[in-house]
Amino acid sequence: MNAPVQTIGIRQHWLLRIRFQLLGGIFVAILVPAMIRSTMDYNVLLESNLQTTMAAAGVAHVLGFFAYRRMGNFPGFAAASYILPTFAMTYGAALLTIFLLRYEYSRFQAIGSFLLSISWYFGVSLWTRQLEPYRLAVVPGGGVEKILTISGVTWSRLTSANDSLDGLSGVVADLRADLPGEWERYIADSALSGVPVYHIRHISESLTGRVEIEHLAENTLGSLNPNHAYIKLKQLIDWIAALLLLILLAPILLVVALAIRLDSSGPALFRQERIGFHGKIFWVYKFRTMSMDDSLDVDDRDKAMTKVKDFRITRVGKVLRKSRIDELPQALNILRGEMSWIGPRPEALALSRWYESELPFYRYRHIVRPGITGWAQVNQGHVADISDVLEKLHYDFYYIKNFSPWLDLVIVLRTIQTMLTGFGAR
Known part of the structure; x- marks a missing residue:
């Protein structure tokens, strides 16, 4: 008879326990600033502005903690690198709410709480790195x-x-x-x-961070159906964000368009037929980054590919591609319901038809709206070869299977990093 398996190795180190991290964070980030203020004047603890700030900071801290932990579950995600932007978003949202509701608040408590929050979790992250690796x-x-x-x-x-x-x-x-x-x-x-x-x-x-599908018999498609409720909610968020971006950045977009016209002949905007949501063909809009004659020829598969150090890219185009500013006009596609901010990257019509003929299940990536950025882009960058596209397809399937606001938030943060480093640009 087989010997029973011992119950081992599943006790978490106390540093990894949610109770320790969260309660410790609340004490350090919420109570310590208030205790420091009270040393100067004990009655300050009774003031409504301090109490309001402590309550708002507490909510922001808890939301930031769970968002940070949830995002850290995704592969390739260096959680410590995103402590600052995650808590910046939750604390920013909390302070904006206080401001809009016209409540008085304590600047010392708000700033101190934010700084101590990120310091606490950076410290916890450094401590836990000394623990044994996952076995x-x-x-x-x-x-x-x-x-x-x-x-x-x-x-x-x-x-x-x-x-x-x-x-x-x-x-x-x-x-x-x-x-x-x-x-x-x-x-x-x-x-x-x-x-x-x-x-x-x-x-x-x-x-x-990849989902591999090689045979229909493996039947992973059933588990890859995205959350349809979130699709609707995401479309609303996308639409509002696109409208605000076009309004706020209109002067900058006009300057970029003028720079393109002065740098090379041709229109400032470039449009191209691509495959989108549910396999429908649509026109995508971008700032033109290539010479006009070659950019407009989209029927040739080779010309639809952007090669390393492509000679067709203009001087202004190099800057726009590296910073991803050339993608901003696609906010128009988002307003038209054809695209999302985040999703599988739509391919040129010629390339998409080629990939569909070579790769199994390629069309399945169209079950969600294509995006300006996506899980494959932040992990892999720009690709064109069939072997690389197959790997990209596995990333797309992972995104669809794990379709959620948490993964979208991870992609947003990593996209900011990509824009700063120029990763994957051509």
């Missing part, structure tokens, strides 16, 4: 060998169904493989004793 045990059999090449995890091969799981964080197995009875009992006992058991496909998606 997973691998049950032999099926297709587990390919998962051992994924970095970011310490893998431990199991050689016997009596192996201890002491010090490990979970078990990974190919649950679709025909495993021997001893390993099936081992997996069942692991789950019953509280040790997490992961299917190789799920852990691979979590670590790489």
Whole structure:
């Protein structure tokens, strides 16, 4: 009879516990500034402006904490790098609410709370980096060998169904493989004793940020249907943001258009037929970054590709492409309901038809609105070759499967980083 699996390795270090991080953060960020103020005048604790600020900061802190933790679950996401922008958004929203409601507030408490919040979680992040890396045990059999090449995890091969799981964080197995009875009992006992058991496909998606679909028989499409309620809500948010952007940035957009006209002959705007939501063809608008003759020829597949150091790119075009400013006119496509701020990148008609003929399930990416930026863009950058497009497709499927405001927020923050570094631009 198979020996029972010990209950091991699932106790979290106290630094990783939500209770410690959140309560510690509230004490440091909310109570400490108030205690400092009270040393000067104890009666300040009774003032309504301080109490209002403490309440608003408390809400902002809790929202920032859970948003930060939720985003950190996505692969390739360096959570510590986004502590500052995440808490800046939640505290900014809280202070804006106070301002609009015309409540009085304490600047010392607000600023102190914000600075201490980010300092606390930066400190926690530095402490937790000293802990042991995430360790997973691998049950032999099926297709587990390919998962051992994924970095970011310490893998431990199991050689016997009596192996201890002491010090490990979970078990990974190919649950679709025909495993021997001893390993099936081992997996069942692991789950019953509280040790997490992961299917190789799920852990691979979590670590790489990609969903691979090679055969219809694998039937991942059923689980890839996006949240339709969020599609509607997202469209409303997209529309409002696009309208505000066009109004606020109108003078800047006019200056950019003038610079394009002065730099090279031709119109400031470039339009091209692309495949969009539900496979419908639409005209996408961008600032023109290439010489006019080549840019307007979209029937040739080769001319539809932007190559490394493409000679057709103008001087102004190089700047616009690196900063992604050339994408801003697509706010018009968002107002028309053809695009979203975030989603799979729409391809030129010639390229899309080529990809559809070469890659399985390529058309499935059209189940959500195409976006100006997306999960593939922030992870991979610009691609055109078939092999790279297949990898891009896996990123698109991951986005559709995990379609949520949390993942969109991750993409927004990483897009800002991309704009500052010029990653993936051509």
